[in-house]
Amino acid sequence: MTHTEEIEIPVAPPDKAKIKKLWMTALYMLLITIVEFIVAFTVPHEYKDARVWIFITMTIVKAAYIVGEFMHLRYESKVLLWSILIPTIFIIWMLTAFIYEGMAISTVR
């Protein structure tokens, strides 16, 4: 094999603060998951609604960490941020409509 010519681009030193922030984000997500487990086994199933709302809130917090920090959306331009976030309204509408519909089906049965 011939030795191909490599362009030497200087390697920048690691950004310690940024890397630490990424690890902290992961730590928060793991802690939230652990709390979810604790809730799953300590809050009795009789409090169904409370359990569901706790889980949904924690899921949204985790999702915000992934999209905001890992996918870097928080630091992108505002136009990009809103073009991704605004269309998710349709998901929320679909969720509301389908759950409502599902409850109606169970009453009819």
Place this chain on the structure above:
Amino acid sequence: MSSTSAATASGRSAWDGGTSPMGASYGKLMMWFFLLSDAFTFSALLITYGLVRSAHGVYEGTVEAFTFSPEYWPIPEKVFEAIPFFHGLEAPLVFVGIMTFILIMSSVTMVLAVEAGHRMDRVAVEKWMLWTIVGGLAFLGCQAWEWSHFIHGNGLPGGGANLVHNQYGPPDFADFFFFITGFHGFHVFSGVCFNFLIYYNTVTGVYQRRGHYEMIEKVGLYWHFVDLVWVFVFTFFYLV
């Protein structure tokens, strides 16, 4: 946006051409919009799960006295309670917890690879990409075990699950398990393939010659999205 307005001549907006108003390359933007459409697909699956589940009967008794029946939707922690190598041990949701941990960790290693790419640090990109691939493969292995356990069940006649019959509850429950975790698992699989591709390109110096590691960033977005979907699957399929 002072940076974009400074680059455009007076009287012209950032949208008149010649600049990137969103401050992202074409490839990155298209990855974002693809992921948005993929988010719709996954929401459709999960929301349909919610619809069908709320249309089924609800178990009324205590958790301790719970038994599987096609009459009502099962309590997930009673279905997913096994872990490999500990046969007969009841460890509800522990294995899913391990899978969640693996996927979150591989998301961190991915974002560290992206960070190393920004610094043109080829060795660090290689290291973190390799860890990400290992994480992805570990997750797929766990899922293969989970599926196999779900399909075989307790091994008794009528035990286990397929698309028309299952020991855990209504047939719809098994159908959604296969479709939702299967669709997610296929995303993980293709993600591992992409990760391997960019790892290969890093090792062979493709991105070094190109002068930037943006490809790591684009595939990274996809990989984080897979993690994001799992967070929702975990909540709506295993916890609620």
